[in-house]
Amino acid sequence: MTHDAPEHDDLDTTGDADPLLSACLDDALGPYLGALSPDEVDDYRRFLTIFITTHPAAAPLHDRLRARPPLLSDSGVVAREGADDTAADGAAADDTAADGAAAEPGDGTFGGWR
Secondary structure: OOOOOHHHOOOOOOOOOOHHHHHHHHHHHHHHOOOOOHHHHHHHHHHHHHHHHHOOOHHHHHHHHHHOOOOOOOOOOOOOOOOOHHHHHHHHHHHHHHHHOOOOOOOOOEOOEO
């Protein structure tokens, strides 16, 4: 990317490393690492950093992802803000019941997942 955006030159993209942002950038740019020059990768990395952190549609999503707790090592029910606790208990009971039942051919599931 060769477009220079002087209005964003004051944004510090080298400050505190954001692991979530780094993971997003690595996922987005990974397929293109062999096709782009290192300078082009750096340009796209700067552009995507500015886009994700300042765009009116992307910035709130990024902020919500950053506010989430880190990934859990175990699967299970995770409480969501504003959700009813009884609904989570019911979902956990449904998951337990579904684990014991095998998927029947033609039941509309993929790989036995319900």
